[in-house]
Amino acid sequence: MEYNDEKIKYYLKNILTIPSPSGFTEKVMDYIKEELHILNVPYFITNKGAVVITLEGKNKDYERVFSAHIDTLGAMVKSIKSNGTLSFVPVGGFMMNSIEGENCTIETLDGRKITGTIQSIKPSVHISGDEARELKRVPENMEIVIDEKVFSKEDTQKLGIDVGDFVCFSTRTAFTPSGFVKSRHLDDKASAAIILYAIKYLVENSIELPYTTSFFISNYEEVGHGASAALPKNIKEFISVDMGAPGLDQNSSEYAVCICAKDSSGPYDLELRKKLVNICKEQNIPYKIDIYPHYGSDASAALRAGWDIKTALIGTGVFASHGYERTHMEGILSTLDLIIKYCQTE
Structure with missing residues (x-):
């Protein structure tokens, strides 16, 4: 058919x-x-x-x-940290390592979209060495670094971000010539x-x-x-x-x-x-x-x-x-x- x-x-x-x-x-x-x-x-x-x-x-x-x-799957803002980054909780069941380094978008209650990247709290081997490699990938060791010039909790709050805002992961959707579909x-x-x-x-x-x-x-x-x-x-x-x-x-x-x-x-x-x-x-x-x-x-x-x-x-x-x-x-x-x-x- x-x-x-x-x-x-x-x-x-x-x-x-x-x-x-x-x-x-x-x-x-x-x-x-x-x-x-x-x-x-x-x-x-x-x-x-x-x-x-x-x-x-x-x-x-x-x-x-x-x-x-x-x-x-997705996430939700749990708190705003003192340096302006975000802690989050999962929506649905997934492994933290599967979203590490992923781009994401936070959508506020008033509809504003703010992009960011999901990272571990020790994202650089040049700084943390084996501690970065061995850090357990659990929610408390992960954070969202937003793409805005922020230095404090107050800076991030001024953007309208609050606890409970949804976090959407970049899908990276691709259709290959060989018939594969790749995407979140x-x-x-x-x-x-x-x-x-x-x-x-x-x-x-x-x-x-x-x-x-x-x-x-x-x-x-x-x-x-x-x-x-x-x-x-x-x-x-x-x-x-x-x-x-x-x-x-x-x-x-x-x-x-x-x-x-x-x-x-x-x-x-x-x-x-x-x-x-x-x-x-x-x-x-x-x-x-x-x-x-x-x-x-x-x-x-x-x-x-x-x-x-x-x-x-x-x-x-x-x-x-x-x-x-x-x-x-x-x-x-x-x-x-x-x-x-x-x-x-x-």
Whole structure:
């Protein structure tokens, strides 16, 4: 089946370049809504700010839901130090060494943007030698050096920076000629772009759906409660479109759709997994089955909240998850193809 690679990349680039750490997602949600308006697709906004798009199918009493989350990792200002630098706390779970030396932007409550760089408190080997190399990378040993001429706490406060301001990391988004996509926050903005394109494809090709199918764009997945509420009332199947995690001793791949058998929340529904695998086999969609011991999804959040649903987890393989990530268009297209085919399967 032919898909428009460039349109997927267009969605992905736009989504990746709009900062959206958990709790700070309004702007990227506005972008999603703009694209849905262009597609003339109905949607509603939950009280928490998630976007739910519903495409009516023949069976309205048995509803399928695909989810992707638009919120990302980030940070928040914890205090302003006496020399004008900032201490911070993480939003979401990541290793401190993965953001060391990264450019960032602090956005104040009144909307001012101030750039900076995340450093350790001993950033120079010429000054600290082995102490700099051996310093434990934990939040209390990290700081943000802002790109303003400040020498004191008062200088920084005059810029409007305050405790609780969000810190957004530079994404360094790049598309290579060989088909790789490199960026922060491919978890899970790659899936958000895939779902946006899937909606476009289904609508523009007037594809008849056997079941009413909704797409849930959540905005609090990274902090654990994204899809815990406001799911469609007739939901029976919930497929979280997130990511696979290639790496040491893992079966996942950047060049395939990854299907999770189990993560930290337990096994996903076996019947649903079999359906997904069988479609991949029948349609020659590259796939990998894997287990992720340190992973949870929006499907996990929905189950914890008490929803009586069958769940599955799929996604393109994302290397170096929660760091500077990488995937490949082959994995993105395989994930898209599985979604499109599953939507048409009874």
